[in-house]
Amino acid sequence: MKIYLAGPDVFLPDAVEIGRRKAAICARHGLTGLYPLDNVVDLAADDASLAIFKGNQAMMDAADAIIANLTPFRGPSADAGTVYELGYMAGRGKLRFAYSNDPAIYADRVARSFRITTSAAGHMIDADGLTVEDFGLPDNLMMIHTLDLHGARLVTPREPPQDIWHDLTSFEACVALAADRATGKPD
Amino acid sequence: MKIYLAGPDVFLPDAVEIGRRKAAICARHGLTGLYPLDNVVDLAADDASLAIFKGNQAMMDAADAIIANLTPFRGPSADAGTVYELGYMAGRGKLRFAYSNDPAIYADRVARSFRITTSAAGHMIDADGLTVEDFGLPDNLMMIHTLDLHGARLVTPREPPQDIWHDLTSFEACVALAADRATGKPD
Numbered sequence: 001m002k003i004y005l006a007g008p009d010v011f012l013p014d015a016v017e018i019g020r021r022k023a024a025i026c027a028r029h030g031l032t033g034l035y036p037l038d039n040v041v042d043l044a045a046d047d048a049s050l051a052i053f054k055g056n057q058a059m060m061d062a063a064d065a066i067i068a069n070l071t072p073f074r075g076p077s078a079d080a081g082t083v084y085e086l087g088y089m090a091g092r093g094k095l096r097f098a099y100s101n102d103p104a105i106y107a108d109r110v111a112r113s114f115r116i117t118t119s120a121a122g123h124m125i126d127a128d129g130l131t132v133e134d135f136g137l138p139d140n141l142m143m144i145h146t147l148d149l150h151g152a153r154l155v156t157p158r159e160p161p162q163d164i165w166h167d168l169t170s171f172e173a174c175v176a177l178a179a180d181r182a183t184g185k186p187d
Numbered sequence: 188m189k190i191y192l193a194g195p196d197v198f199l200p201d202a203v204e205i206g207r208r209k210a211a212i213c214a215r216h217g218l219t220g221l222y223p224l225d226n227v228v229d230l231a232a233d234d235a236s237l238a239i240f241k242g243n244q245a246m247m248d249a250a251d252a253i254i255a256n257l258t259p260f261r262g263p264s265a266d267a268g269t270v271y272e273l274g275y276m277a278g279r280g281k282l283r284f285a286y287s288n289d290p291a292i293y294a295d296r297v298a299r300s301f302r303i304t305t306s307a308a309g310h311m312i313d314a315d316g317l318t319v320e321d322f323g324l325p326d327n328l329m330m331i332h333t334l335d336l337h338g339a340r341l342v343t344p345r346e347p348p349q350d351i352w353h354d355l356t357s358f359e360a361c362v363a364l365a366a367d368r369a370t371g372k373p374d
Binding site: 086 | 272
Protein backbone atom coordinates (compact mmCIF):
# COMPACT_ATOMS: atom_id res chain seq x y z
CA MET A 1 0.00 0.00 0.00
CA LYS A 2 1.34 3.41 -1.00
CA ILE A 3 0.75 6.21 1.47
CA TYR A 4 0.96 9.92 0.71
CA LEU A 5 2.68 11.63 3.65
CA ALA A 6 1.03 15.05 3.95
CA GLY A 7 1.90 17.71 6.49
CA PRO A 8 3.66 20.96 7.27
CA ASP A 9 6.70 18.75 7.92
CA VAL A 10 7.92 19.97 4.51
CA PHE A 11 8.46 23.40 6.13
CA LEU A 12 10.74 22.08 8.91
CA PRO A 13 14.46 22.93 8.81
CA ASP A 14 15.10 19.16 8.71
CA ALA A 15 12.23 18.48 6.29
CA VAL A 16 14.14 15.92 4.22
CA GLU A 17 15.27 14.01 7.32
CA ILE A 18 11.77 13.79 8.81
CA GLY A 19 10.50 12.50 5.46
CA ARG A 20 13.15 9.76 5.60
CA ARG A 21 12.11 8.86 9.16
CA LYS A 22 8.44 8.68 8.12
CA ALA A 23 9.24 6.54 5.07
CA ALA A 24 11.36 4.21 7.24
CA ILE A 25 8.45 3.75 9.68
CA CYS A 26 6.16 2.94 6.74
CA ALA A 27 8.68 0.39 5.43
CA ARG A 28 8.88 -1.30 8.85
CA HIS A 29 5.12 -1.82 8.60
CA GLY A 30 5.31 -3.16 5.04
CA LEU A 31 4.03 0.06 3.44
CA THR A 32 5.53 2.57 1.01
CA GLY A 33 5.58 6.21 2.08
CA LEU A 34 5.48 8.87 -0.65
CA TYR A 35 6.82 12.20 0.61
CA PRO A 36 6.40 15.49 -1.31
CA LEU A 37 10.12 16.30 -1.14
CA ASP A 38 10.89 13.05 -3.01
CA ASN A 39 9.83 15.04 -6.08
CA VAL A 40 12.75 16.93 -7.59
CA VAL A 41 11.78 20.59 -8.13
CA ASP A 42 14.02 23.47 -9.18
CA LEU A 43 13.04 26.02 -6.51
CA ALA A 44 14.80 28.80 -8.45
CA ALA A 45 12.56 28.27 -11.51
CA ASP A 46 9.78 30.76 -12.24
CA ASP A 47 7.16 28.03 -12.11
CA ALA A 48 8.50 26.31 -8.96
CA SER A 49 5.19 26.50 -7.09
CA LEU A 50 3.30 25.02 -10.05
CA ALA A 51 5.87 22.22 -10.33
CA ILE A 52 5.38 21.44 -6.62
CA PHE A 53 1.61 21.40 -7.12
CA LYS A 54 1.83 19.02 -10.08
CA GLY A 55 4.32 16.76 -8.30
CA ASN A 56 2.18 16.54 -5.17
CA GLN A 57 -0.97 15.85 -7.16
CA ALA A 58 0.70 13.08 -9.20
CA MET A 59 1.99 11.56 -5.96
CA MET A 60 -1.50 11.66 -4.41
CA ASP A 61 -2.97 10.06 -7.54
CA ALA A 62 -0.38 7.26 -7.23
CA ALA A 63 -1.16 6.67 -3.54
CA ASP A 64 -3.80 4.39 -2.01
CA ALA A 65 -4.09 6.36 1.20
CA ILE A 66 -3.06 9.55 2.98
CA ILE A 67 -1.60 10.08 6.44
CA ALA A 68 -2.02 13.78 7.18
CA ASN A 69 -0.26 15.69 9.95
CA LEU A 70 -3.10 17.91 11.22
CA THR A 71 -1.16 19.44 14.13
CA PRO A 72 -2.36 23.09 14.34
CA PHE A 73 -0.25 25.36 12.18
CA ARG A 74 -0.06 29.17 12.58
CA GLY A 75 -3.51 29.26 14.12
CA PRO A 76 -6.08 26.97 15.72
CA SER A 77 -6.53 24.69 12.66
CA ALA A 78 -4.29 22.47 10.56
CA ASP A 79 -2.03 23.64 7.71
CA ALA A 80 -4.14 24.71 4.70
CA GLY A 81 -2.06 22.78 2.16
CA THR A 82 -2.43 19.59 4.18
CA VAL A 83 -6.17 20.12 4.61
CA TYR A 84 -6.54 20.66 0.85
CA GLU A 85 -4.73 17.37 0.28
CA LEU A 86 -6.91 15.50 2.77
CA GLY A 87 -9.94 16.83 0.90
CA TYR A 88 -8.45 15.89 -2.46
CA MET A 89 -7.78 12.32 -1.34
CA ALA A 90 -11.33 12.17 0.03
CA GLY A 91 -12.69 13.30 -3.33
CA ARG A 92 -10.62 10.58 -5.02
CA GLY A 93 -12.11 7.99 -2.66
CA LYS A 94 -8.76 7.06 -1.07
CA LEU A 95 -8.31 5.86 2.53
CA ARG A 96 -7.71 8.67 5.05
CA PHE A 97 -5.64 8.65 8.23
CA ALA A 98 -4.40 11.62 10.22
CA TYR A 99 -2.87 12.63 13.50
CA SER A 100 -2.44 15.82 15.49
CA ASN A 101 0.16 16.30 18.19
CA ASP A 102 -2.20 18.72 19.95
CA PRO A 103 -5.05 16.79 21.61
CA ALA A 104 -7.03 19.92 22.54
CA ILE A 105 -10.59 20.52 21.40
CA TYR A 106 -10.89 23.17 18.65
CA ALA A 107 -13.19 25.46 20.65
CA ASP A 108 -10.82 25.36 23.65
CA ARG A 109 -7.85 26.16 21.42
CA VAL A 110 -9.69 29.13 19.92
CA ALA A 111 -10.69 30.33 23.38
CA ARG A 112 -7.03 30.32 24.45
CA SER A 113 -5.87 32.47 21.51
CA PHE A 114 -8.79 34.77 20.69
CA ARG A 115 -11.18 37.05 22.55
CA ILE A 116 -14.33 34.94 22.77
CA THR A 117 -17.74 35.99 24.04
CA THR A 118 -21.19 34.44 24.16
CA SER A 119 -23.83 35.64 21.70
CA ALA A 120 -27.42 36.46 22.62
CA ALA A 121 -28.33 33.06 21.13
CA GLY A 122 -25.85 31.37 23.49
CA HIS A 123 -23.11 30.59 20.93
CA MET A 124 -19.38 31.11 21.42
CA ILE A 125 -18.45 33.94 19.03
CA ASP A 126 -15.14 35.60 18.12
CA ALA A 127 -14.39 39.33 17.93
CA ASP A 128 -15.83 39.48 14.37
CA GLY A 129 -19.06 37.88 15.62
CA LEU A 130 -18.39 34.59 13.85
CA THR A 131 -19.50 31.43 15.65
CA VAL A 132 -16.80 29.11 16.99
CA GLU A 133 -17.58 25.53 15.91
CA ASP A 134 -18.15 23.73 19.20
CA PHE A 135 -18.96 20.05 18.72
CA GLY A 136 -16.19 18.85 21.07
CA LEU A 137 -14.02 17.91 18.07
CA PRO A 138 -10.29 18.65 17.68
CA ASP A 139 -10.71 20.55 14.38
CA ASN A 140 -13.31 21.39 11.71
CA LEU A 141 -15.98 18.70 11.41
CA MET A 142 -15.39 18.10 7.69
CA MET A 143 -11.89 16.79 8.37
CA ILE A 144 -12.79 14.86 11.50
CA HIS A 145 -15.74 12.98 10.01
CA THR A 146 -14.09 12.14 6.69
CA LEU A 147 -11.46 10.33 8.80
CA ASP A 148 -14.08 8.61 10.98
CA LEU A 149 -15.99 7.30 7.98
CA HIS A 150 -13.21 6.42 5.54
CA GLY A 151 -10.08 5.57 7.50
CA ALA A 152 -9.74 5.91 11.24
CA ARG A 153 -10.44 8.44 13.97
CA LEU A 154 -7.90 11.27 14.24
CA VAL A 155 -4.97 9.96 16.31
CA THR A 156 -3.87 12.28 19.12
CA PRO A 157 -1.55 11.79 22.10
CA ARG A 158 -2.93 12.04 25.65
CA GLU A 159 -0.65 15.05 26.23
CA PRO A 160 1.22 17.12 23.62
CA PRO A 161 4.72 15.65 23.17
CA GLN A 162 7.80 17.71 24.09
CA ASP A 163 8.54 18.35 20.41
CA ILE A 164 5.26 18.60 18.50
CA TRP A 165 7.03 18.88 15.12
CA HIS A 166 9.33 15.86 15.46
CA ASP A 167 7.53 13.35 17.69
CA LEU A 168 6.29 10.57 15.40
CA THR A 169 4.48 8.39 17.97
CA SER A 170 1.01 9.33 16.70
CA PHE A 171 2.25 9.17 13.11
CA GLU A 172 3.39 5.58 13.71
CA ALA A 173 -0.03 4.74 15.19
CA CYS A 174 -1.56 5.90 11.89
CA VAL A 175 0.87 3.74 9.94
CA ALA A 176 -0.12 0.73 12.05
CA LEU A 177 -3.81 1.43 11.33
CA ALA A 178 -3.08 1.69 7.61
CA ALA A 179 -1.04 -1.54 7.70
CA ASP A 180 -3.95 -3.35 9.35
CA ARG A 181 -6.19 -2.16 6.51
CA ALA A 182 -3.64 -3.25 3.92
CA THR A 183 -3.58 -6.78 5.31
CA GLY A 184 -7.32 -6.89 5.90
CA LYS A 185 -7.15 -7.18 9.69
CA PRO A 186 -10.29 -6.02 11.51
CA ASP A 187 -10.18 -2.55 13.10
CA MET B 188 -24.97 24.75 -13.46
CA LYS B 189 -25.16 23.98 -9.74
CA ILE B 190 -22.58 25.71 -7.56
CA TYR B 191 -21.62 24.69 -4.03
CA LEU B 192 -21.21 27.86 -1.95
CA ALA B 193 -18.38 27.13 0.49
CA GLY B 194 -17.06 29.49 3.12
CA PRO B 195 -16.94 30.54 6.74
CA ASP B 196 -20.07 32.55 5.89
CA VAL B 197 -21.96 29.77 7.71
CA PHE B 198 -20.43 31.08 10.97
CA LEU B 199 -21.71 34.66 10.50
CA PRO B 200 -24.49 35.93 12.78
CA ASP B 201 -26.54 36.49 9.60
CA ALA B 202 -25.40 33.23 7.97
CA VAL B 203 -28.81 32.38 6.53
CA GLU B 204 -29.26 35.85 5.06
CA ILE B 205 -25.84 35.88 3.34
CA GLY B 206 -26.63 32.47 1.86
CA ARG B 207 -29.83 33.93 0.43
CA ARG B 208 -27.90 36.87 -1.04
CA LYS B 209 -25.35 34.53 -2.62
CA ALA B 210 -28.05 32.27 -4.07
CA ALA B 211 -29.86 35.33 -5.48
CA ILE B 212 -26.66 36.48 -7.22
CA CYS B 213 -26.25 32.99 -8.70
CA ALA B 214 -29.86 33.05 -9.93
CA ARG B 215 -29.33 36.44 -11.60
CA HIS B 216 -26.51 34.82 -13.59
CA GLY B 217 -28.61 31.78 -14.50
CA LEU B 218 -26.92 29.46 -11.98
CA THR B 219 -28.16 27.54 -8.93
CA GLY B 220 -26.36 28.14 -5.64
CA LEU B 221 -26.33 25.33 -3.10
CA TYR B 222 -25.65 26.64 0.41
CA PRO B 223 -24.78 24.36 3.36
CA LEU B 224 -27.47 25.87 5.58
CA ASP B 225 -30.12 24.82 3.04
CA ASN B 226 -29.70 21.37 4.63
CA VAL B 227 -31.99 20.92 7.62
CA VAL B 228 -29.98 19.66 10.61
CA ASP B 229 -31.14 19.25 14.21
CA LEU B 230 -28.28 21.03 15.97
CA ALA B 231 -29.43 19.63 19.32
CA ALA B 232 -29.01 16.03 18.14
CA ASP B 233 -26.00 13.99 19.35
CA ASP B 234 -24.84 13.40 15.80
CA ALA B 235 -25.37 16.98 14.56
CA SER B 236 -21.81 17.39 13.30
CA LEU B 237 -21.99 14.11 11.37
CA ALA B 238 -25.32 15.16 9.87
CA ILE B 239 -23.75 18.45 8.73
CA PHE B 240 -20.82 16.53 7.19
CA LYS B 241 -23.12 14.17 5.30
CA GLY B 242 -25.35 17.02 4.12
CA ASN B 243 -22.41 19.07 2.88
CA GLN B 244 -20.87 16.10 1.10
CA ALA B 245 -24.14 15.19 -0.63
CA MET B 246 -24.51 18.82 -1.70
CA MET B 247 -20.97 18.87 -3.11
CA ASP B 248 -21.62 15.62 -4.97
CA ALA B 249 -24.73 17.18 -6.51
CA ALA B 250 -22.86 20.33 -7.60
CA ASP B 251 -20.93 20.95 -10.82
CA ALA B 252 -18.63 23.55 -9.33
CA ILE B 253 -17.55 25.24 -6.12
CA ILE B 254 -17.16 28.91 -5.26
CA ALA B 255 -15.07 29.03 -2.08
CA ASN B 256 -14.67 32.03 0.20
CA LEU B 257 -10.95 31.83 1.02
CA THR B 258 -10.80 35.08 3.02
CA PRO B 259 -8.28 34.42 5.84
CA PHE B 260 -10.02 33.01 8.91
CA ARG B 261 -8.53 33.03 12.44
CA GLY B 262 -5.01 33.07 11.02
CA PRO B 263 -3.12 33.78 7.81
CA SER B 264 -4.89 31.07 5.73
CA ALA B 265 -8.45 30.27 4.74
CA ASP B 266 -11.01 28.41 6.88
CA ALA B 267 -10.03 24.73 7.20
CA GLY B 268 -13.53 23.44 6.43
CA THR B 269 -13.67 25.48 3.24
CA VAL B 270 -10.17 24.36 2.19
CA TYR B 271 -11.17 20.72 2.77
CA GLU B 272 -14.19 21.27 0.53
CA LEU B 273 -12.11 22.89 -2.22
CA GLY B 274 -9.81 19.84 -2.10
CA TYR B 275 -12.78 17.48 -2.14
CA MET B 276 -14.27 19.13 -5.22
CA ALA B 277 -10.83 19.03 -6.87
CA GLY B 278 -10.60 15.30 -6.16
CA ARG B 279 -14.06 14.87 -7.71
CA GLY B 280 -12.89 16.74 -10.82
CA LYS B 281 -15.40 19.59 -10.43
CA LEU B 282 -14.81 23.19 -11.57
CA ARG B 283 -13.22 25.41 -8.92
CA PHE B 284 -13.66 29.13 -8.30
CA ALA B 285 -12.72 31.10 -5.20
CA TYR B 286 -12.28 34.60 -3.86
CA SER B 287 -10.61 36.23 -0.90
CA ASN B 288 -11.50 39.66 0.42
CA ASP B 289 -7.89 40.08 1.57
CA PRO B 290 -5.62 40.70 -1.44
CA ALA B 291 -2.36 40.44 0.57
CA ILE B 292 0.36 37.93 -0.23
CA TYR B 293 0.55 35.00 2.24
CA ALA B 294 4.15 35.70 3.31
CA ASP B 295 3.34 39.38 3.97
CA ARG B 296 0.31 38.40 6.03
CA VAL B 297 2.38 35.97 8.10
CA ALA B 298 5.07 38.62 8.59
CA ARG B 299 2.44 41.02 9.97
CA SER B 300 1.15 38.55 12.58
CA PHE B 301 4.14 36.40 13.56
CA ARG B 302 7.75 36.92 14.59
CA ILE B 303 9.63 36.13 11.38
CA THR B 304 13.37 35.85 10.90
CA THR B 305 15.67 34.77 8.08
CA SER B 306 17.35 31.36 8.29
CA ALA B 307 21.03 30.73 7.55
CA ALA B 308 19.86 29.38 4.18
CA GLY B 309 18.09 32.69 3.48
CA HIS B 310 14.49 31.51 4.01
CA MET B 311 11.77 33.34 5.94
CA ILE B 312 11.15 31.22 9.04
CA ASP B 313 8.71 31.49 11.93
CA ALA B 314 9.47 31.21 15.67
CA ASP B 315 9.29 27.38 15.45
CA GLY B 316 11.85 27.43 12.62
CA LEU B 317 9.29 26.44 9.98
CA THR B 318 9.72 28.00 6.54
CA VAL B 319 7.10 30.54 5.41
CA GLU B 320 5.90 29.64 1.89
CA ASP B 321 7.01 32.62 -0.18
CA PHE B 322 6.05 32.27 -3.84
CA GLY B 323 4.22 35.62 -3.98
CA LEU B 324 0.85 33.83 -3.79
CA PRO B 325 -2.12 34.87 -1.60
CA ASP B 326 -2.34 31.46 0.17
CA ASN B 327 -0.92 27.92 0.07
CA LEU B 328 0.11 26.92 -3.46
CA MET B 329 -2.08 23.80 -3.53
CA MET B 330 -5.22 25.93 -3.36
CA ILE B 331 -3.98 28.65 -5.68
CA HIS B 332 -2.87 26.35 -8.49
CA THR B 333 -5.88 24.06 -8.39
CA LEU B 334 -7.93 27.19 -9.12
CA ASP B 335 -5.56 28.36 -11.88
CA LEU B 336 -5.68 25.01 -13.66
CA HIS B 337 -9.30 23.96 -13.19
CA GLY B 338 -11.43 27.07 -12.84
CA ALA B 339 -10.10 30.59 -12.63
CA ARG B 340 -7.46 32.52 -10.75
CA LEU B 341 -8.35 33.46 -7.16
CA VAL B 342 -10.46 36.63 -7.32
CA THR B 343 -9.35 39.39 -4.93
CA PRO B 344 -10.26 43.06 -4.64
CA ARG B 345 -7.60 45.72 -5.15
CA GLU B 346 -8.09 46.83 -1.53
CA PRO B 347 -9.87 44.93 1.26
CA PRO B 348 -13.51 46.05 1.36
CA GLN B 349 -14.91 47.85 4.40
CA ASP B 350 -16.74 44.72 5.51
CA ILE B 351 -14.69 41.66 4.54
CA TRP B 352 -17.41 39.25 5.70
CA HIS B 353 -20.34 40.79 3.86
CA ASP B 354 -18.95 42.41 0.70
CA LEU B 355 -19.92 40.13 -2.20
CA THR B 356 -18.24 42.01 -5.08
CA SER B 357 -15.50 39.39 -5.53
CA PHE B 358 -18.03 36.61 -4.97
CA GLU B 359 -20.13 38.00 -7.83
CA ALA B 360 -17.03 38.11 -10.05
CA CYS B 361 -16.64 34.37 -9.40
CA VAL B 362 -20.28 33.78 -10.29
CA ALA B 363 -19.77 35.65 -13.57
CA LEU B 364 -16.73 33.47 -14.36
CA ALA B 365 -18.73 30.32 -13.60
CA ALA B 366 -21.64 31.56 -15.73
CA ASP B 367 -19.27 32.12 -18.66
CA ARG B 368 -18.09 28.53 -18.30
CA ALA B 369 -21.67 27.27 -18.10
CA THR B 370 -22.54 28.95 -21.39
CA GLY B 371 -19.23 28.00 -23.02
CA LYS B 372 -17.96 31.57 -23.43
CA PRO B 373 -14.17 31.84 -23.75
CA ASP B 374 -12.25 32.92 -20.62
